[in-house]
Amino acid sequence: MELKAVFWDLDGTLIDSEPLWHQGEIEIAHANGGEWNEDDGWAGSGTPVPDVARRMIAKGCTLSVDEIDVQLKRYVYESELKGLPWIDGVLDVLHSLKDAGVPSMLVSTSPRPIVENVMRQAGDLFAGYVCGDDPVAHKPDPAPYLEAAKRLGLSAADMPRCVV
Structure with missing residues (x-):
């Protein structure tokens, strides 16, 4: 055939971009009053960014779902520009x-x-x-x-x- x-x-x-997404989540959460760690990131792996954003907000991040979505995608994009x-x-x-x-x-x-x-x-x-x-x-x-x-x-x- x-x-x-x-x-x-x-x-x-x-x-393998998961570590980039998790690092972005951690940096965004911590910069905006939230608590987030690598385990939290792995718990949301493979789920849509808005779902992860809602979890980040539940852990104290003061940004909106849309703001997290934009910032997180920008973080990963800029990281990947340096090399995939x-x-x-x-x-x-x-x-x-x-x-x-x-x-x-x-x-x-x-x-x-x-x-x-x-x-x-x-x-x-x-x-x-x-x-x-x-x-x-x-x-x-x-x-x-x-x-x-x-x-x-x-x-x-x-x-x-x-x-x-």
């Missing part, structure tokens, strides 16, 4: 797929600036991306994967020959 494409998640699959924390071996896999003619697509709920930074730092290893700012439902809904396939010129019938 011919592999048509590989759809990649970002955090925890391509890069690629997971060991992932760049080799991306190069191998490209060399084999199998396109890789980044499918992330991260905002466009974060995703476009990944695209810049990855060079030509990705054929494109779908991000959290695109007008499609977020994962785990299949919509972003179907959109990624569409951007590659693939149909829903091709999906069984794609890897997520």
Whole structure:
């Protein structure tokens, strides 16, 4: 069976950004009257930023959910501009797929600036991306994967020959 494409998640699959998010949470909370530590960060890993923000507010942070959301995303973006924390071996896999003619697509709920930074730092290893700012439902809904396939010129019938 011919592999048509590989759809990649970002955090925890391509890069290990969790420590950046947690450090940002700690700095923002402490700078704004809250208590927060790495264990609190890990307890919220993988949950949407507004949920984490509500937990931070419950622990004394005086910012609003929207203010925390903006500041935390900016913190991670600025940290990642300095260099992405690629997971060991992932760049080799991306190069191998490209060399084999199998396109890789980044499918992330991260905002466009974060995703476009990944695209810049990855060079030509990705054929494109779908991000959290695109007008499609977020994962785990299949919509972003179907959109990624569409951007590659693939149909829903091709999906069984794609890897997520």
